[in-house]
Amino acid sequence: MKRIIVACGSGVATSQTVASKVAELCEQRGIMAEVEAVDIKSLDAHIKNCDLYISITPYVKEDYGVPTISGIPFLTGVGMEEAMKEVERILKVK
Template sequence: MKKIIVACGSGVATSQTVASKLAKLLKEKNVPCEVEAVDIKSLKHHVKGADGYVSIVKTKEDYGIPVFNGIAFLTGMGQEQELEKIIKLIEG
């Protein structure tokens, strides 16, 4: 099963909110995927086993996996486009 990591500064509020929303949206579309919220400090450790990363805080680091816009899932603006990109990655 594919795995998507969602990271924010503390790994508690914002990343949990986005991870829950993303997991719900994927489930509604019958797209199996593990979605995990983590804090930005432990991101390097978690991306090793992930297929994609949903970024809430901009970072200059390249983790070698696709990065998606997490703000879209908070605001709703551009959410469908980001969701489609994630689904393409998962199903690809």
């Protein structure tokens, strides 16, 4: 099973919303993934054990050692299909 981390400033509202949406889309597409919302301050503790990081907060292009994409499309709906295709590509789901 793949592991996706979604992080925002507090780890409560925005990241939970995006994590729920991504989990729902993964389930619809048959992607076996655990999607977890965390706050940005605890990101370092969680990112080491994930396959994909979805960022809600603006971030510096830092190399976390895992693929990183923006979560804004999952929040707004604008560009969500393209973002989900990127999730599939990263997780190598066909």
